[in-house]
Amino acid sequence: MTGAGYGGADPIAALATPPGESALAQIRASGENALELFASIFSSPEKIKKAPGNSVVHGRILKPVRREVSAGPAAGACSSGTSSGGTEGREIIDEVLVSVFRAPRSYTGEDCLDISCHGGSAVVKAVMEALRETGFRDSLPGEFTFRAFINGKLDLTRAESVMELVSAKTGAGRGRAVNRLSGALEVEIRELRDLLVQVLAGTELRLDYSEDEGDAGGEGLPDRPLAEAVLERLQALAASYRMERLYQEGALGVIAGRPNAGKSSLFNRLVKEDRSIVTDIPGTTRDWIEAWISLGGIPLRLADTAGLRDSPDEVEQLGMARSRELLAAADLVLYVIDGCAGFTGEDRRFLESLSGPGAPPPLLLWNKADAVPPPAEGALLLKPGTAPFPLLAISAKTGEGAAALCAAMTALLEDRNSPEGGNNTPGIASARQKGLIDGAAAAVEEALDLADRGEPLDLIAPLLREGVNALGEITGEVSTADILEAVFSRFCVGK
Ligand SMILES: Nc1nc2c(ncn2[C@@H]2O[C@H](COP(=O)(O)OP(=O)(O)OP(=O)(O)O)[C@@H](O)[C@H]2O)c(=O)[nH]1
Ligand SMILES: [Mg+2]
Structure with missing residues (x-):
């Protein structure tokens, strides 16, 4: 049940803060x-040994005895030792x-200590050594x-x-994670x-019965509506993945346009x-520069x-090559048009080169609207015969249109990542969970498909079992050492 290195209940310690x-x-x-063990390096050992769970004890950490063999009292030696130890x-x-927690009422389910010491590497090093x-x-x-x-305190x-x-x-990413921590996803998976x-039990029962009767049970899936409902909920969970990733990992937004446009x-x-350096000399920005911003709770890496x-x-040219690399990876492109120069042939060419297959359509921004208003139509015709492309008027100088731009960026990212029709299921956020949900959904779908074609139940039952096992793996009811190690080795030390 345990991964190499993990497991056992031997005493462990780690710095939990940076x-x-x-x-x-x-x-x-x-x-x-x-x-x-901790009592042996504490100024009041009995206080620790007798401390009830969920209590706080004040005292001093002392050098372990082994180190004191021949040394006399050092500067700062403890002169008011307590009764024993x-x-x-x-x-x-x-x-x-020291916050004392007693098994099983602790984070790990074991006896636990949270030692709040003074910060600084020398103190932490000495406490850890002790x-x-x-x-x-x-x-x-x-x-x-x-x-x-x-110890059964948490599911996977x-x-x-x-x-x-x-x-x-x-904050939004935190809120979604807390929702999962409170068990919303666990409840949904266990229910499914x-x-x-x-459904599996019904199928196996029918199978046993049909075997007794001497046929292979090719008369449709018992509890079929239940299996269909499960499939629908699994598909909703799978669809939530992109949105959860968006709030968890964020997106890449790239500002592009001709020199001097106001990027x-x-x-x-x-x-x-x-x-970023701003001048009226075209070609000021050479190397790209980036920063994280929050777009209504979506983390956006803006370049x-x-x-x-x-x-x-x-x-x-080297700078432009980097711009293009970033543009190729962008989830969101803000194409800035220099309002003072108007929409140029160069803009048209660059926009065309950006609109390859799979590339997200850019947001077209008419900048310097404080100096030159955008075309009255509020849109640009990029290609004859196509619909005009909407323009957003902004002024990077005065801030005009910035709030509307942020709202448009958020809406675009949410639209592109939200499941069709939206859904209210708790979201899934890890690739591991997504893979297992997809596996379970595929198995149930195939089971339904086989049932449709009148295939015998002994071909269908293993698929349903596969689905049950995949769902069990998500919560950890079904787990192997490899899975557990893969999950926990991605954590930080101290967690
Ligand atoms: N009136 C007005 N001027 C602006 C606005 N935005 C930028 N500018 C001016 O336009 C010039 C170029 O601005 P930058 O932000 O450096 O333009 P850029 O697109 O980064 O230029 P490069 O780095 O050379 O590609 C500067 O003189 C800015 O003050 C705006 O909204 N209104
Ligand atoms: Mg620049």
């Missing part, structure tokens, strides 16, 4: 004898607050959450959401699995900072690029 200088740092420890005269490492000397080992990535899973969907929560870039088990000015306005034009300048 390394570096800070007011406080948090070190987590968990496992068999965690409280007794041999704490007198030992060097103090730090003054700490913990190692008393018998804790450094935890593997995600090992605390792995133990929570093994919730365990994965812990990592999603840690890496959420915006139960329903599919019901860098727009970039600075959207990132709300003077990041300002070198202006596109026919130029013999080698450096500019």
